[in-house]
Amino acid sequence: MELNSIKPADGAKHAKRRVGRGIGSGLGKTAGRGHKGQKSRSGGYHKVGFEGGQMPLQRRLPKRGFKSQTIKFNAEITLSTLDRLGLPEIDLLALKSAGLVGDLIRVVKVVKSGEITKAVKLTGIGATAGAKAAIEAAGGSVA
Structure with missing residues (x-):
């Protein structure tokens, strides 16, 4: 087989319908559109x-209704989840690799839910006032 001998299978290609080209084509005069009307x-x-x-x-x-697009790219994470993670330094990449937030997430905020016992350093992640106080009380920091 050569490139110049390749051809489509039988019946795969058919001629385009030429409308309005005389009565012999079967689609002459009104060209398949019938008589009058829009x-x-x-x-x-x-x-x-x-x-x-x-x-x-x-x-x-x-x-009715409205679906905010910002919810798609924002996420919240709890103090107890950070405690279970067990990493000394936590950033967005660490949360994504641990599977705690999705790949499309751009903004993460820590909320005060649960307790934290280990000292963690947050970089590039926001925290509520209560969560920030709890992290600093455990010996960590929020940057």
Whole structure:
């Protein structure tokens, strides 16, 4: 087999339908569009959701709800989770590698839930006032 002898399988390719090219083609005169009406005219069709002038469904229904995109990239982590992690220095990369936050997370904040006994140093991670006080009381720091 050579590159110049490759051809598609039988029936895989078929000729394009040439409309409006005489009666012999079977699609002459009206070119398969029928007689009269909006769909037969050139440029005459409607946009998606158009209901002939009636108020479309997407405009009849009330607008409801909102999903914040910022939730996708922010995460919270508790003091007890930090305690279980057992690392002396914790940053965003360490939390991602431990599987505690997702790969898309950009901002992490420590909240005061549970207790922390080990001294940890947080870098690039935020903390609430209560969580910061608890970390510093255990001998750690928040940078």
